[in-house]
Amino acid sequence: MNPPLSLYHLAPGESAVIKKLYCSGSIRRRLLDIGMTEFTKVVCVGAAPTGDPKAFLIRGAVIALRREDSINILIEKKEKVNGSC
Amino acid sequence: MEAAKTVAIAGNPNVGKSTLFNSLTGMHQHTGNWAGKTVANAHGCCRTPNYTCTLVDIPGTYSLLAHSPEEEIARDFLCAEKTDAVIVVCDATCLERNLNLTLQILKINPHVILCVNLMDEAEKKGISVDFSVLSESLGIPAVGICARKKKGIQNLLHTLDKVLAAASENKSDFHTTSLTKCRCEADITAADDVNTAKAGHTDADTLIKAAESIAAKAVTFHNPHYRAKDIRLDKFLTSRLTGYPVMILLLAVTFWLTISFSNYPSALLSHLFTKLEGVLSALLFSIRTPLWLHDLLILGAYRVLTWVIAVMLPPMAIFFPLFTLLEDMGYLPRIAYNLDHCFKKCRACGKQALTMCMGFGCNAAGVVGCRIVDSPRERLIAILTNSLVPCNGRFPLLITLSAMFFTGTASGITGSAASALLLTGFILLGVSMTFLASRLLSATVLKGLPSSFILELPPYRCPQPCRILLRSLLDRTLFVLGRAVLAAAPAGVIIWLAANITVADASLLTHCAGFLEPFARLIGLDGVILIAFILGIPANEIVLPIILMAYLSTGSLVQTESLTSLHTLLAVNGWTPVTALCTMLFSLLHWPCATTLLTIKKETGSLKWTLIAFLLPTVFGCSACFLVNSIGKLLFHV
Numbered sequence: 220m221n222p223p224l225s226l227y228h229l230a231p232g233e234s235a236v237i238k239k240l241y242c243s244g245s246i247r248r249r250l251l252d253i254g255m256t257e258f259t260k261v262v263c264v265g266a267a268p269t270g271d272p273k274a275f276l277i278r279g280a281v282i283a284l285r286r287e288d289s290i291n292i293l294i295e296k297k298e299k300v301n302g303s304c
Numbered sequence: 305m306e307a308a309k310t311v312a313i314a315g316n317p318n319v320g321k322s323t324l325f326n327s328l329t330g331m332h333q334h335t336g337n338w339a340g341k342t343v344a345n346a347h348g349c350c351r352t353p354n355y356t357c358t359l360v361d362i363p364g365t366y367s368l369l370a371h372s373p374e375e376e377i378a379r380d381f382l383c384a385e386k387t388d389a390v391i392v393v394c395d396a397t398c399l400e401r402n403l404n405l406t407l408q409i410l411k412i413n414p415h416v417i418l419c420v421n422l423m424d425e426a427e428k429k430g431i432s433v434d435f436s437v438l439s440e441s442l443g444i445p446a447v448g449i450c451a452r453k454k455k456g457i458q459n460l461l462h463t464l465d466k467v468l469a470a471a472s473e474n475k476s477d478f479h480t481t482s483l484t485k486c487r488c489e490a491d492i493t494a495a496d497d498v499n500t501a502k503a504g505h506t507d508a509d510t511l512i513k514a515a516e517s518i519a520a521k522a523v524t525f526h527n528p529h530y531r532a533k534d535i536r537l538d539k540f541l542t543s544r545l546t547g548y549p550v551m552i553l554l555l556a557v558t559f560w561l562t563i564s565f566s567n568y569p570s571a572l573l574s575h576l577f578t579k580l581e582g583v584l585s586a587l588l589f590s591i592r593t594p595l596w597l598h599d600l601l602i603l604g605a606y607r608v609l610t611w612v613i614a615v616m617l618p619p620m621a622i623f624f625p626l627f628t629l630l631e632d633m634g635y636l637p638r639i640a641y642n643l644d645h646c647f648k649k650c651r652a653c654g655k656q657a658l659t660m661c662m663g664f665g666c667n668a669a670g671v672v673g674c675r676i677v678d679s680p681r682e683r684l685i686a687i688l689t690n691s692l693v694p695c696n697g698r699f700p701l702l703i704t705l706s707a708m709f710f711t712g713t714a715s716g717i718t719g720s721a722a723s724a725l726l727l728t729g730f731i732l733l734g735v736s737m738t739f740l741a742s743r744l745l746s747a748t749v750l751k752g753l754p755s756s757f758i759l760e761l762p763p764y765r766c767p768q769p770c771r772i773l774l775r776s777l778l779d780r781t782l783f784v785l786g787r788a789v790l791a792a793a794p795a796g797v798i799i800w801l802a803a804n805i806t807v808a809d810a811s812l813l814t815h816c817a818g819f820l821e822p823f824a825r826l827i828g829l830d831g832v833i834l835i836a837f838i839l840g841i842p843a844n845e846i847v848l849p850i851i852l853m854a855y856l857s858t859g860s861l862v863q864t865e866s867l868t869s870l871h872t873l874l875a876v877n878g879w880t881p882v883t884a885l886c887t888m889l890f891s892l893l894h895w896p897c898a899t900t901l902l903t904i905k906k907e908t909g910s911l912k913w914t915l916i917a918f919l920l921p922t923v924f925g926c927s928a929c930f931l932v933n934s935i936g937k938l939l940f941h942v
Contacts, residue, residue: 245678246756252366253758254401256512264531265538268547269645272654274538274761276531278516279398281761283641285648288756 226275226284226292229263235294236260242291254278255292262300308349308356309468314382314409315393316402317364318762320421322346324393324451325361328461332779333361334669337634338658339760340364340676343374345381352465360387366401368408374675382412389415389467391460396426396433396448397530397763399523403515406442415471417463418446424453425765430527437522452768534763541635547642554635555731558626560724563707566618567720573617577610600800608856611870612788612849616700620784623699624776627664632767636661640759650739651746651754653682656689660738663693665780667900670695671907679755681746687904688917689741691896692924693734696784697844698891702727704848708871709884734892737924749916788845798839799853813854827926828886828933830878837890842898847891882936886929893925 229235237259240247255261255277262276272283284292313321317339326333329348334341346361362381363374382390390413394402399420410416420433438446445463449456540546581602588598630636636658644654655677663670670690677683694702706723746752802813810818817831824834836850852870855877874884895918896904905914 242756246758248369249366249756249758251509251512252369252404253760254404254512254515256509264535265542266544267542267641267645268544270544271648272641272644272757272759274542274641278401280401281534281763283644283654283757283759283761285644285654285754285757287754288758 224294224297226261226263226289226294227273227286229261229273229275229294229297231263231265231273232300233297234260234262234300235297238293238295240292242288246288250288250292253280253282261294308358309388309471310360310386311350311357311464311468312360312362312381312387312390313393314362314378314390314405315364316366316395316398316405317760319364319393319395319398319402320451321364321393322361324391324419324421324449325359327451327454327457329359332775334779336628336631336636337762337765338631338637339762340374340655340658340673343377343672343675345377350461352461352468354465355468357388357464357468365405367405368412372675372678382409387413388471389413389417389464391417391419391464393451394418394420396420396422397429397431399433400515400519403442403518404512407511407514410442410444414444415467416444417460417467418442418444419460420446420448421451423448423456424450425763429530430525431530432524432526434522434524438518441518441521452771531763537764538638538761541638542642551639551642552728552732554630556724556728558623558630559703559727560721561626562619562623563703563723563727564720565622566703567707569618569621570614573614574610577614581606581610608849608853609789611852613785615704615848615870616788616845617781617785619700619703620696620781621777623703624696624780625772628772628776628780629767629769631661632765632772634762634764637759637761641761644757644759646739647742648754648757650742651752652685652742653677653679653754654757654759656682656686656738656742659686659690660693660735663690663695665696667691667693667695667896668903671900671903674907679752681750681752682755684750684908684913685742685745687907688745688913688920689738691900691917691921692737692741692893693731694892695844695897696780697787697897698847700784700788700845701848701891702730702888704870705884705888706730708874709879709881730888730892737893737921741920741924784845787843788849799850803854817854826933827890827929828882828936829890829929830883832877833883833887833890837894840897841895844891844897880936880940882933882940885936886932889928889932890925893921893928895922 224235226235226237237255237257239257240250240255242250259277264274264276264281266273267283272285273289274281274283275289313325315321318337318341320335322333322335322342325331325346325348326335328350331346331348333346340363342361342363344363348359348361350357350359360381362378365375365378368379368382381387390409392402392406392409394406406416406418418438420435420438423433426433433448435446435448445467447456447460447463449460451457541550584606585598585602588602593601639661640654640657643657647654647656656674658676659670659673662673667690670693671687674683674686674690677686703723706726707720710723710726799813802816803811805812807815813832813835816835819831820834821831824831832854833851836847836854839850840847852873855873895901901914901918904917905911908914
């Protein structure tokens with residue numbers, strides 16, 4: 220049994236599929252607005268100098284998310300991306 | 305003559321709505337490569353073959369379920385007002401997400417044109433868009449344009465014409481539209497509470513799914529590695545090792561270029577003005593102008609005016625284009641991305657970095673820009689700390705004084721490098737003060753924890769050198785210079801009167817300066833400098849000119865052959881490097897200008913916060929100057 224993975228655990232160069240958003244209110248709506256729905260593919264494309272926030276490629280746009288927010292987004296099917304996505 | 309049609313330009317943030325608006329109306333709204341520049345509706349006029357239209361450029365929004373004030377403006381306009389047609393602008397390189405909003409807008413208003421912008425970028429990245437598929441699956445006309453290069457604009461106007469004609473034929477449409485409108489608003493409120501209203505959620509989900517399938521049909525990616533260049537650049541500009549050093553280096557290089565390349569034109573200008581002074585002086589004498597009037601016009605007004613131009617114009621003409629270059633490239637959001645961790649530590653929002661960067665242009669604009677910060681607490685912090693970074697109006701004083709007092713005798717590369725480093729230090733100080741003030745505010749009057757943060761990092765875009773030069777010269781350089789010259793004239797009259805009206809054996813100026821002198825001395829300034837800062841409340845640009853005028857009017861006239869004479873004038877009036885340093889510090893950290901204060905009052909709607917915005921930087925500045933002055937006294941035993 221693997222522990223549940225969150226978007227925060229995605230390292231630059233890895234991709235995954237969104238499973239569930241464990242947040243509510245305005246942040247949840249905002250995440251849905253930018254297209255972060257179930258089964259959406261996300262790729263982690265980098266991190267800020269301090270390692271937080273991280274940048275994710277989602278539906279063609281790059282979005283930066285803080286640890287506090289990305290840790291509440293559960294993912295599955297983590298895999299390495301070939302080349303520079 | 306029919307009444308003008310109202311046409312809204314809507315779309316996701318940073319897809320080029322303002323650029324399109326500018327090319328349709330011939331106006332000059334501020335554009336740049338980052339999400340959130342436009343925070344209020346802008347109106348303009350444009351003509352299609354058969355109609356006159358009022359175009360409304362509304363702030364970018366990700367969806368009609370608004371979160372922040374600027375998104376509410378967009379939603380309210382689209383939902384409530386009688387808009388005849390909507391141009392939904394999309395980014396060709398990110399069509400899928402953009403279509404989500406298009407579908408939402410289609411539910412409110414049927415008269416929509418899909419306008420796919422940035423076709424040139426898409427072409428470069430090997431992305432092709434099938435417009436007939438788009439048009440068919442959405443049931444609305446779809447056109448491709450490139451707003452920056454004004455390609456496809458005519459086609460768009462013709463399409464708009466047809467849509468407007470169809471809209472005015474279907475007057476009965478309005479009822480059904482308003483019905484759909486209500487339903488959509490109901491949907492939106494339902495979707496607001498995702499936990500209870502399952503129906504609303506599914507609705508939003510369906511739209512995203514629909515957008516996904518339309519994009520899959522219409523968009524082809526010929527090059528799977530189209531983001532490779534952006535990723536390489538991001539690795540360099542935001543990585544652990546190079547992120548911060550590159551940021552500081554870019555700042556320092558900008559200043560170094562500004563200082564080292566403005567020396568020569570400055571000297572040339574002042575040489576020219578000196579020659580012209582001789583001609584003007586002879587002309588005035590030849591028409592028998594009284595001596596006092598000649599002195600007032602030439603030695604007072606003319607000299608100060610030409611000094612302002614010679615000293616301020618060249619640095620601005622170099623600095624502003626360089627800054628605009630970084631902005632157009634898309635570097636500003638990367639600064640916010642790099643600094644977000646620090647802002648989080650200070651319990652503030654990373655987007656504050658964006659408003660801070662806008663503050664480098666104009667603090668009033670920066671304060672308005674704070675609308676992009678979602679949480680009210682963090683927005684207040686961003687507003688109150690905005691004037692801790694120097695605006696356009698304060699840069700010339702900083703650049704001039706650092707070049708004058710701290711390059712020493714070493715001119716050329718080493719000299720300009722030294723003052724560039726000093727300036728960079730000042731900016732970093734301003735940024736650290738912003739952090740300190742943010743942390744202080746969130747520990748005292750604005751208690752709270754940092755909220756969530758979602759920032760879009762746009763693709764890097766190749767800047768257009770000609771456009772940058774033209775726009776930054778016209779919009780910023782001449783604007784600031786004009787303000788300085790205009791505000792300097794009445795201030796000049798006040799100074800001249802104050803210096804020439806005598807009360808009890810001394811001029812008013814001497815009285816005022818004498819009154820402020822003890823306090824000013826304590827913080828390393830003198831009475832005249834403090835008066836200049838007080839008179840500079842309407843516009844920070846005139847602080848240096850007022851100082852010059854005041855010194856000139858007290859009698860110590862110097863020839864203006866070169867910029868060194870400016871140094872001599874200040875030195876004659878008792879300026880030491882410590883005075884210059886304190887003046888620069890005080891310029892960085894003092895009360896915001898009148899425009900900024902009024903804007904803060906408008907944005908916060910409260911006198912209390914305006915007062916805090918006034919006091920916060922002033923207290924910081926007085927303490928910093930006092931500290932530097934005391935240390936200076938200890939070191940040099942003055």
